[in-house]
Every structure is written in C-alpha cells, then in structure tokens.
Amino acid sequence: MAPQSQGTGHPCYAYGGGLSTARRHFEKPAQLGWEHHAARQLPGHCTSLGPMRVSLFVTCLGDRFFANAAADAVRLLRSLDIDVDFPPNQTCCGQPAWNSGHVPEALQMATHTAAVFAKADYVVLPSGSCTAMLRCTYPRLLESPALAERSYELAEFVVDVLGVTELGDGLAGRRIAYHHGCHALREIGVKEQPLRLLESAGATVVPWEMDEECCGFGGLFAVKAPEVSVAMADRKLDTLPDVETVVSADGGCLLQLDGRARRRGKPVRFRPLASLLWEARLGSA
Amino acid sequence: MEVHSRDYRDRARRIITETPEVRESVTAATRTFVDNRREAFADLDEAALSGWAKEVKSHALTHLADYLEEAETRLVERGAHVHWAETASDVHRIFERIVEENAVRKVVKAKSMLSEELALNPFLESCGVEVFETDLGEYIIQLLGEPPSHIVGPSIHKSLEDTRVIFHERLGTARDASPEDLAAAARDFLRETFLTADLGVSGGNFLVAETGSIALIENEGNIRLSTSVPRIHVALVGIEKVLPRWADLSTFLQVTAKSATGQPVGCFVSIIQGPGGSAAGEPDGPEELHVILVDNGRTRVLADPEIWEALRCVRCGACLNICPVYRQTGGHAYGYVYSGPLGGILNPGLVGLEETLPLPFASTACGACADVCPVRIPIPELLHVWRRRAVERGLTGSEERTALGLFASAATRSRLFGWAENLAGVLPDWVIRRLPMLREWSDGREPPRATGPTFRELWDEGIE
Numbered sequence: 001m002a003p004q005s006q007g008t009g010h011p012c013y014a015y016g017g018g019l020s021t022a023r024r025h026f027e028k029p030a031q032l033g034w035e036h037h038a039a040r041q042l043p044g045h046c047t048s049l050g051p052m053r054v055s056l057f058v059t060c061l062g063d064r065f066f067a068n069a070a071a072d073a074v075r076l077l078r079s080l081d082i083d084v085d086f087p088p089n090q091t092c093c094g095q096p097a098w099n100s101g102h103v104p105e106a107l108q109m110a111t112h113t114a115a116v117f118a119k120a121d122y123v124v125l126p127s128g129s130c131t132a133m134l135r136c137t138y139p140r141l142l143e144s145p146a147l148a149e150r151s152y153e154l155a156e157f158v159v160d161v162l163g164v165t166e167l168g169d170g171l172a173g174r175r176i177a178y179h180h181g182c183h184a185l186r187e188i189g190v191k192e193q194p195l196r197l198l199e200s201a202g203a204t205v206v207p208w209e210m211d212e213e214c215c216g217f218g219g220l221f222a223v224k225a226p227e228v229s230v231a232m233a234d235r236k237l238d239t240l241p242d243v244e245t246v247v248s249a250d251g252g253c254l255l256q257l258d259g260r261a262r263r264r265g266k267p268v269r270f271r272p273l274a275s276l277l278w279e280a281r282l283g284s285a
Numbered sequence: 286m287e288v289h290s291r292d293y294r295d296r297a298r299r300i301i302t303e304t305p306e307v308r309e310s311v312t313a314a315t316r317t318f319v320d321n322r323r324e325a326f327a328d329l330d331e332a333a334l335s336g337w338a339k340e341v342k343s344h345a346l347t348h349l350a351d352y353l354e355e356a357e358t359r360l361v362e363r364g365a366h367v368h369w370a371e372t373a374s375d376v377h378r379i380f381e382r383i384v385e386e387n388a389v390r391k392v393v394k395a396k397s398m399l400s401e402e403l404a405l406n407p408f409l410e411s412c413g414v415e416v417f418e419t420d421l422g423e424y425i426i427q428l429l430g431e432p433p434s435h436i437v438g439p440s441i442h443k444s445l446e447d448t449r450v451i452f453h454e455r456l457g458t459a460r461d462a463s464p465e466d467l468a469a470a471a472r473d474f475l476r477e478t479f480l481t482a483d484l485g486v487s488g489g490n491f492l493v494a495e496t497g498s499i500a501l502i503e504n505e506g507n508i509r510l511s512t513s514v515p516r517i518h519v520a521l522v523g524i525e526k527v528l529p530r531w532a533d534l535s536t537f538l539q540v541t542a543k544s545a546t547g548q549p550v551g552c553f554v555s556i557i558q559g560p561g562g563s564a565a566g567e568p569d570g571p572e573e574l575h576v577i578l579v580d581n582g583r584t585r586v587l588a589d590p591e592i593w594e595a596l597r598c599v600r601c602g603a604c605l606n607i608c609p610v611y612r613q614t615g616g617h618a619y620g621y622v623y624s625g626p627l628g629g630i631l632n633p634g635l636v637g638l639e640e641t642l643p644l645p646f647a648s649t650a651c652g653a654c655a656d657v658c659p660v661r662i663p664i665p666e667l668l669h670v671w672r673r674r675a676v677e678r679g680l681t682g683s684e685e686r687t688a689l690g691l692f693a694s695a696a697t698r699s700r701l702f703g704w705a706e707n708l709a710g711v712l713p714d715w716v717i718r719r720l721p722m723l724r725e726w727s728d729g730r731e732p733p734r735a736t737g738p739t740f741r742e743l744w745d746e747g748i749e
Binding site: 058060062063064065066067068070071074075086088089090091092094096097098099100101102103105106108109112182183186187213214216217218219220221222223224225226227228229230231232233235255256258259260262263 | 293294297298301302308312609610612613614618643646647648649650651652653655656669671672673674675676677681685686689690692693695696697698699702703706707709710722723725726728729730731732733734735737738739740741742743744748749
C-alpha cells in the first residue's frame with residue numbers, strides 16, 4: 001500500500017478509505033492461518049525469515065492512560081508468535097500539534113518518531129488515530145513514505161498482515177458496542193477488522209445508530225469548544241444500546257466518552273480494543 | 286452581513302444551554318437529509334459522479350473570465366442587462382438605480398444566500414421598499430427576525446411549535462394549526478404579494494456559459510413565481526456558479542438535489558435566459574431582466590492556491606447535514622452566512638481569517654464532510670490550511686503556542702516526556718480546575734484516571 005499523490009485531494013484518499021476499503025476487506029479470499037505469515041512478503045529491508053518482528057508504538061495516551069491495554073497488545077502479538085520490541089525513546093506522534101495547525105512542532109515530533117522507528121520492520125499502534133497520522137500525514141510532513149508503509153493499527157495488522165481472523169473464543173456471550181474512531185474509519189479505512197476479530201471470538205456487537213459519528217474529542221477541539229464537544233459526547237451516550245461495555249481502538253475517544261459518562265453517572269465501561277482482543281485470545285487456551 | 290464569527294464559542298454555548306430544542310430540531314432534520322441522501326445515491330456510481338462534477342467545476346473556475354464573458358454575451362443578446370459587482374455596495378448601488386427608475390415599492394424574494402452576504406433586505410428596506418421572502422422557511426425566519434440557520438433549510442432550527450406560535454401571532458392561524466394549514470396560510474398571503482410586487486429577486490444555482498442560462502432549483506414554486514410574475518427580475522449570481530456547457534446542467538441539477546435533500550431532482554427547475562417577449566424567443570417572463578454577477582470576495586479565494594477549491598461548492602448543504610459539530614447548534618453559532626464545514630473553509634476566504642477565526646477550529650477533523658461532498662472539496666485539508674495560517678499569524682494565543690512548544694520539546698526527549706506524563710496522571714483536582722485546557726475539559730467531563738504504572742514501567746518490569 002504505497003502512498004501516492006492524488007492532486008490536491010484529501011491526502012488520505014490516496015490510501016483508499018471508507019466504503020471502498022471496507023468492501024475490499026469483505027471481498028478478500030479466505031485468509032491463510034496466522035502460522036503462514038512467514039511466507040508473506042516481508043518489507044524490503046528485512047533480511048531474515050525468522051519470527052516476525054514488530055515495534056510497538058504505544059502512543060502518548062496509551063503509555064499514560066491505557067498502559068494495561070498496551071501490555072495486552074504485547075501479550076496478543078507474542079501469542080501470535082511475533083517478536084515485540086519497544087523502542088524506549090518513543091513519545092508522541094505529533095498529531096495534537098498537527099491538527100491544531102502547529103506545523104513546525106508537528107514536524108519536530110514526526111522527525112523524532114521516524115528516527116525512533118527507523119529500524120522497525122513493522123510499527124504497530126493500539127490507536128487508529130495515531131496510525132492515520134503516521135500513514136496519511138507523515139509522508140507529506142517528512143516527505144518520505146518510509147514509516148507510512150510499515151505502520152498498522154493493531155486489529156488491522158492482525159487481520160490484514162498476519163491474516164488472522166479468529167483469535168479464540170474468549171468473548172463468548174459478551175454484548176458490546178463498538179465506537180469507530182473517525183480517523184481509523186475514514187482515513188485508514190479500518191472498520192471491519194476489529195469487528196471481525198471481536199465477533200469471531202463470540203462477542204455480539206450490538207448495532208448502535210451513532211457508531212460512526214464523532215464522539216466530540218478532536219484533540220484541542222475538546223477544550224476550544226467544550227460545550228459543543230460535550231453535547232457530541234452526550235449524543236453518543238444517549239443513543240447507546242443496552243450494553244455494559246463500549247470498545248474502541250482510540251484512546252482519545254475513550255477518554256472523552258468515559259469522562260462524560262462518569263460525570264453523568266452513566267454506568268458503562270469504556271475499554272480499549274487491545275484488551276478485548278487479548279481476552280478473545282485467552283479463550284483459546 | 287455583519288460577521289459575528291469570533292463569538293462562536295459563546296454563541297454555541299448559549300444555543301446549547303438556553304435553547305436545547307434547537308439541537309434536537311437540527312439533529313433530527315439533518316439526519317433525515319443524510320438518510321435520504323444515502324438512499325438517493327444508493328443505485329448510482331457516486332464516486333464517478335462526484336469525480337466528474339469536481340473536474341467540470343475546477344475547469345470552469347480555472348477559465349472563469351472566459352466563461353463569464355460568454356454567459357454575458359448570450360444574456361445580452363437576449364435583451365438582459367448584465368451588471369458586474371465587486372462588493373456589496375456595488376450591488377446596493379445597482380439596486381438603488383433600479384428601484385428609483387422603476388418606482389419599486391414591493392419586492393418578492395426567492396431564497397438566496399448571496400443576498401444574505403450582501404445584506405440586501407436591510408438595504409432595500411432602507412430605500413423604503415417592502416421585502417417579502419417567499420420560500421416558506423425564509424418567510425418563517427423573516428417573521429421571526431432571524432438569519433437563516435442552514436443554506437438549504439433556513440428554518441431548520443425551528444420546530445413546528447415555533448412556527449405555530451409566530452403564524453398565530455402574525456397571520457391569525459389557529460394555535461394548533463396543522464402543517465398543511467400553516468402552509469396554506471403562508472400561500473394565501475404570499476400569492477397576493479406575488480401579484481402586487483414590482484420586482485422579484487432570486488439567486489442562481491448555476492449559470493451556463495454556453496447558453497447564458499441561469500438555473501434555479503426549488504420545491505415550492507415560489508422561485509418560479511418570483512422570477513416570472515413581477516415586471517422586473519433581478520438575479521444575483523455568484524461568479525463561481527458558472528458551468529461551461531448546457532450539457533453539464535442536467536447532471537449538476539441531479540447531483541445537487543440528491544446531495545441536498547435526497548430528491549432525484551428539485552420539484553421545480555426554472556431556467557432564465559432573457560426577459561419575456563424578447564426577440565430571442567422567450568414568450569414568458571418579466572419585462573426587464575437584470576443579472577448581477579457578484580464577486581464579493583470570490584476572486585480573492587480563487588487567487589489563493591491553497592483554498593480556491595472551496596469555490597467548487599454547489600451549496601447543497603450535505604457537509605452541514607453530516608457534520609456532528611453543526612448538528613449541536615445549527616448555523617447561528619457560526620456568526621456568518623455559511624456555517625458548518627463550509628463556513629469553516631469559505632468564510633475566512635470571503636471576509637478574512639481574523640474576522641472568522643474560530644470557524645476553522647469548529648471541527649473535530651472527523652472527515653465525514655469530505656465523504657459526502659458532491660464536488661470533492663477536500664474540506665478537512667482546507668480547514669487545516671486555515672488553522673496553520675491562524676497559528677502562523679499569531680492569532681491562536683500565546684498560551685496555546687507555549688503549551689504546544691513545551692509539549693513538542695518534551696516529546697523529543699523521552700525521559701522528560703515520561704516524567705511529564707506521570708505528572709499529568711496525578712494532578713489533583715484543584716490544580717486541574719486552574720490550568721487552562723484542563724479546566725475546560727473538567728467542566729463537562731471527569732478528568733482521565735491514571736493511577737497505575739505507565740506502559741514504559743510495565744515494559745521495564747517485564748510483561749508476562
């Protein structure tokens with residue numbers, strides 16, 4: 001999936017997105033089992049066919065607020081026979097600066113991140129939004145597609161790269177709702193992969209009429225227009241079906257929805273996708 | 286029109302807290318529009334249509350002067366008066382002359398967002414002319430003394446009950462009148478007004494260069510009447526409305542109607558290309574036709590290499606309808622004619638970034654608008670251009686700049702970053718309430734909890 005320029009269009013459209021990508025995933029032929037991954041094409045600079053190596057980009061929110069979920073991502077990947085590495089100098093991808101128009105600061109963070117992951121075969125992020133930053137914005141910010149081509153959101157990596165669509169049955173009987181983060185959904189076209197992994201593990205993903213609508217986080221938007229941001233979270237919460245748990249691949253969305261639900265005293269749990277995927281896997285033991 | 290966009294946050298807050306019913310009306314109406322739109326395109330190759338429409342509009346905009354002159358020539362051949370107006374006051378002067386020469390006392394108006402830009406109604410009233418909006422939604426908000434809240438559904442923020450109250454007061458309808466009764470009352474009143482008006486004003490959805498035709502889309506028949514019954518007609522056309530060929534029009538009429546309301550095509554499409562009874566064979570229509578080609582900031586947008594694509598807009602309102610930010614407040618929060626994602630990209634170009642500053646930031650960059658734009662304007666990208674410029678021009682405040690500068694410095698030093706992350710996780714409530722940004726967060730939401738170890742620490746300990 002090489003980045004390509006597409007005139008003055010939205011840069012992320014160069015990667016496909018939305019419906020077309022979703023359809024592509026639907027139409028994929030039956031996947032090989034995960035154990036065949038070594039036969040798949042490896043990145044150009046990767047010289048050996050040993051166990052696949054992945055560098056985890058935990059992301060700033062992941063490091064501080066979803067540490068256990070990030071640890072679950074490591075457990076999940078290891079259970080799939082992946083060597084996981086954690087380059088210690090990593091920090092933030094720079095998206096907060098980029099989105100608010102602070103381009104030099106975003107460039108500073110992108111340059112740092114690109115250096116940190118320069119040697120990685122694959123970069124896997126437990127975050128759709130940060131993956132979108134690496135894949136859609138880095139190529140033009142850094143004028144290099146190098147990192148974009150190797151970066152994947154966790155569920156996307158498991159399904160599209162490893163070809164694994166069944167992790168286990170650890171979610172049997174669970175009723176959950178899924179919140180699609182905007183950037184995962186519209187910029188990198190990750191929609192079916194997480195649902196597929198959750199459902200194949202026995203979870204019922206309950207239909208939610210607002211599952212694709214923005215939660216109102218939007219980085220600095222949440223503090224620049226807090227009343228609108230909160231009203232958006234309320235719309236999500238007020239349309240939520242009767243479930244105990246809402247799952248999302250995006251930490252910012254989870255903080256927003258959880259923060260608002262707690263303020264309103266609404267007893268719903270908001271949980272990162274990585275933890276649910278590890279629970280799905282545990283059921284296979 | 287006066288610009289109040291700088292007050293976006295206050296206006297939005299007041300709408301949400303003081304008139305919560307606006308949020309409900311706007312959300313319900315826009316969701317219906319979105320559902321209808323989806324259905325309208327279900328059996329079509331939407332990507333092919335929007336790709337084609339994008340190229341046609343881009344071509345027209347990059348050959349704008351040629352096509353405008355071609356349209357002018359065709360219109361003049363058929364006996365129309367064509368005026369070129371750079372600013373709102375140019376338009377006002379043109380109207381002043383028409384009003385004086387023809388002793389105009391009463392004007393009927395078809396819906397035109399451009400006329401809102403030009404503050405035409407207050408100007409005509411200052412000339413002693415009575416102005417009547419004839420689109421039902423426009424008529425309702427004219428009675429209420431409010432500006433439109435949506436470019437397609439101007440009274441989208443009003444409930445049926447709001448309309449019952451104002452019609453009861455002004456037209457004497459029953460307090461519990463049905464929607465049909467309300468529409469009938471407006472029709473009775475407006476029919477009489479059409480027949481006695483001296484002048485009709487309309488906008489123009491498209492201006493076909495090849496034939497000099499102005500096309501107007503509507504559902505109520507009021508545009509048909511406004512443009513044909515009064516003795517004089519004035520069409521206000523933004524210069525970006527040009528289409529090169531007659532053959533382009535039918536597809537644009539469909540794409541626009543489908544995107545706007547989900548209709549296959551508007552109930553009425555009026556084509557105006559000259560005064561009635563003219564030698565060129567227009568049997569019906571006004572005795573006198575004036576077409577005013579209006580710039581009002583558009584050439585400035587066109588000359589901006591990063592923003593010009595915003596001029597492709599056909600004003601369907603699809604980006605407003607899908608926008609979760611717009612849905613919470615409706616259009617009044619945005620403080621200028623254009624609201625929602627469209628307002629965020631177009632208003633700074635038309636009236637200046639300083640005047641409209643928060644609008645490019647009144648978006649979560651969720652990208653939903655880009656998916657529905659029938660002419661593929663890269664809206665999130667254009668919003669980002671304005672954000673970048675706002676920062677470059679120092680308009681976003683030193684507090685934010687300092688905070689992000691510090692953040693970026695820390696983010697290139699991982700130990701410092703880890704330390705700062707730890708600190709952020711354990712700030713006591715009283716500190717949070719005093720710190721900018723965290724304060725705004727915690728007004729409506731609980732601060733995130735982060736009491737345990739960071740991932741870094743878990744990794745160092747070893748993950749089992």
